[in-house]
Amino acid sequence: MLKLTPEQQALQARARELAQTHFAPKAADVDRTEAYPWESVALLRDAGFLTMTLPTSHGGMGASFQDAVIVIEEVSKACASLGRVVVDATMGAIGMVRRYGTPEQLDLAAGLLRAGDKPAILITEPDTGSAATEMSTRADRDGDHYVLQGDKYWITGGGVSRLHIIYARVFDDGVEQGIGAFLHVRDPAQPDGLVIGERIPAMGIRGIPETHVHLRRLRVHRSMLLATPGGLRRSFASLMKVYNAQRVGAGTVALGIAQGAFEEAVRRVKARRQFGRPLAEFQGLQWMLADMSVQLEAARLLLHAAACSGSDLPDMHSAAQAKTFAGEACFKVCNDALQLFGSSGYGRDQPMERHLRDVRMFTISGGTAQILRTQVASVVLGMKLPQTRTGYAELAGRARD
Ligand SMILES: CC(C)(COP(=O)(O)OP(=O)(O)OC[C@H]1O[C@@H](n2cnc3c(N)ncnc32)[C@H](O)[C@@H]1OP(=O)(O)O)[C@@H](O)C(=O)NCCC(=O)NCCSC(=O)CCS(=O)O
Numbered sequence: 001m002l003k004l005t006p007e008q009q010a011l012q013a014r015a016r017e018l019a020q021t022h023f024a025p026k027a028a029d030v031d032r033t034e035a036y037p038w039e040s041v042a043l044l045r046d047a048g049f050l051t052m053t054l055p056t057s058h059g060g061m062g063a064s065f066q067d068a069v070i071v072i073e074e075v076s077k078a079c080a081s082l083g084r085v086v087v088d089a090t091m092g093a094i095g096m097v098r099r100y101g102t103p104e105q106l107d108l109a110a111g112l113l114r115a116g117d118k119p120a121i122l123i124t125e126p127d128t129g130s131a132a133t134e135m136s137t138r139a140d141r142d143g144d145h146y147v148l149q150g151d152k153y154w155i156t157g158g159g160v161s162r163l164h165i166i167y168a169r170v171f172d173d174g175v176e177q178g179i180g181a182f183l184h185v186r187d188p189a190q191p192d193g194l195v196i197g198e199r200i201p202a203m204g205i206r207g208i209p210e211t212h213v214h215l216r217r218l219r220v221h222r223s224m225l226l227a228t229p230g231g232l233r234r235s236f237a238s239l240m241k242v243y244n245a246q247r248v249g250a251g252t253v254a255l256g257i258a259q260g261a262f263e264e265a266v267r268r269v270k271a272r273r274q275f276g277r278p279l280a281e282f283q284g285l286q287w288m289l290a291d292m293s294v295q296l297e298a299a300r301l302l303l304h305a306a307a308c309s310g311s312d313l314p315d316m317h318s319a320a321q322a323k324t325f326a327g328e329a330c331f332k333v334c335n336d337a338l339q340l341f342g343s344s345g346y347g348r349d350q351p352m353e354r355h356l357r358d359v360r361m362f363t364i365s366g367g368t369a370q371i372l373r374t375q376v377a378s379v380v381l382g383m384k385l386p387q388t389r390t391g392y393a394e395l396a397g398r399a400r401d
Pocket residue numbers: 087121123124129130131132133134156236237238240241242243244246250316365366367368371386387
């Protein structure tokens with residue numbers, strides 16, 4: 001069983017109180033209206049949960065990734081959309097700025113978070129999802145600026161986020177330098193080359209828009225490029241090193257959703273009677289509940305272990321293991337919880353079908369379960385596992401050189 005410090009227990013209680021009082025009663029409406037829950041996001045901001053992983057010098061709590069995991073589970077249990085808002089504010093994007101940003105970049109990002117912004121990460125393109133390193137968005141140097149051109153999609157928070165972390169292939173004098181990331185702030189009052197495209201109708205977590213984002217000769221000052229160690233050639237790997245935190249956060253949203261569904265199912269089997277006795281008395285259902293509790297606890301332990309792995313960032317292996325397990329186990333828990341509700345689970349007037357839709361994304365977004373398994377296998381085998389048709393031949397060629 002997970003052991004939290006007294007401080008972490010207090011943090012958990014505070015997050016639970018806020019989430020159950022203010023977010024849970026509105027979760028069905030957020031799903032139905034598909035509207036970004038601005039008022040609830042303001043409550044998260046006021047509670048300090050959007051800035052919690054920022055240093056105290058920047059108005060944060062200097063909280064650890066594990067502290068963030070505690071809050072994300074509680075918030076997601078009440079409202080999955082808000083859980084994702086906390087992930088985006090505390091994990092990947094801000095982690096990259098904290099780790100590699102200049103003082104000015106950190107000031108900029110911290111100011112936006114303090115104002116309640118949920119940053120967006122722009123990696124995926126219509127033709128490059130899992131194969132992210134094949135992205136075609138480019139950033140061409142033009143004096144003190146870069147000119148960004150390309151199309152991103154499935155961008156969480158498109159049209160509501162202000163801070164954007166944009167991955168692009170960087171060119172200086174027409175010569176490719178590697179994949180880097182730029183900070184850019186969208187100002188709705190001053191439209192520029194960052195054009196919010198169509199909203200993508202998503203299956204679940206409908207309170208946050210998923211959109212296309214078009215970069216149309218977007219001019220970004222070179223001071224907004226994240227300077228990662230080893231230069232642009234190593235930048236993608238450096239950025240992904242921090243992105244592992246986002247994966248832990250995403251897995252935790254799945255955990256929160258499934259924990260909520262599980263608790264509702266426990267209440268249901270005690271209250272609902274068939275054959276003259278509570279459902280809870282049927283052994284087949286007792287064992288389902290037992291298995292669900294095991295899956296949840298295992299997911300929680302893996303996620304907390306991943307949050308604490310590495311010296312200051314979750315490591316790739318632990319993050320991939322935790323997100324793969326949590327994504328799949330939590331989907332199964334939600335599916336079983338729906339089964340325990342019978343027809344009521346299938347009704348759109350009850351929460352179970354929402355939980356099942358909400359939890360479905362976590363084996364897809366942020367690295368699919370298959371891609372993450374390949375990352376785990378690569379550590380297990382101690383081998384690079386290139387996925388392109390010519391990858392192994394190229395590796396062998398490099399070894400010969
Ligand atoms: C990494 C992949 C895109 C595969 O691409 P490649 O085969 O071209 O690249 P690799 O050789 O595997 O990696 C290049 C380089 O980077 C290092 N790397 C890669 N991933 C990590 C990581 N997670 N942690 C640390 N380092 C990493 C790798 O070791 C290589 O370094 P060396 O050159 O060997 O030193 C692909 O595997 C992949 O990850 N695809 C998924 C893309 C993805 O996650 N997209 C997320 C988009 S944002 C989003 O979905 C938000 C949703 S959310 O729920 O928050």
